[in-house]
Amino acid sequence: MTSTVRQVRETVAALHAELTRYQLVVWTAGNVSARVPGEDLMVIKPSGVSYEDLTPDSMVVCDLNGALVEGDLKPSSDTAAHAYVYRAMPEVGGVVHTHSPYATAWAARGEPIPCVLTAQADEFGGEIPIGPFALIGNDDIGRGIVETLSGHRSTAVLMRNHGVFTIGEDARAAVKSAVMCESVAYTVHLARQLGEPLPIPPECVDALFDRYHSVYGQLT
């Protein structure tokens, strides 16, 4: 095992704790993966293992066709979808999947989350889109993710009747997107209960998104 693979195993194992911390997953559902920098490999959660039992050593290394390269356990059943995204989107370094409840409720209705919060404009640059209905077992989920997110500012897609897939420049960014997606889904759901949330004018969405992605944070 190279030191790079070791490092990615540690990162991916640790990031799974964020999914439970933010209550985005139940039982063994959900998964995080990361591309191994400089290699055509990814590290992903093993299938059917409890979150508290996940360790760097239990993570699974696959190639970008989803075939097992290194690991004692079977890779996540969503491996093909993650692999498809890495093959089609070279800029993506991390992928996350959850069935987080509020976001998945929007997916169940097939309804995109309208951009009615400044935090949503910051993070997603507009509405959070709906992807197609797709059965697990072939490339349909991966293709649906890529087709929906290509050329879209959003790093999150609500796959219809299923749940959330997020992408990021690395796995931590994809986890952040999954956390923010659920937060936005929850707040907009609450806002809907007593009225119609007010849209943010498109030019203001653009200004918020540009500012957040250029000057926000510690890098000024």
Ligand SMILES: [Zn+2]
């Ligand atoms: Zn799923």
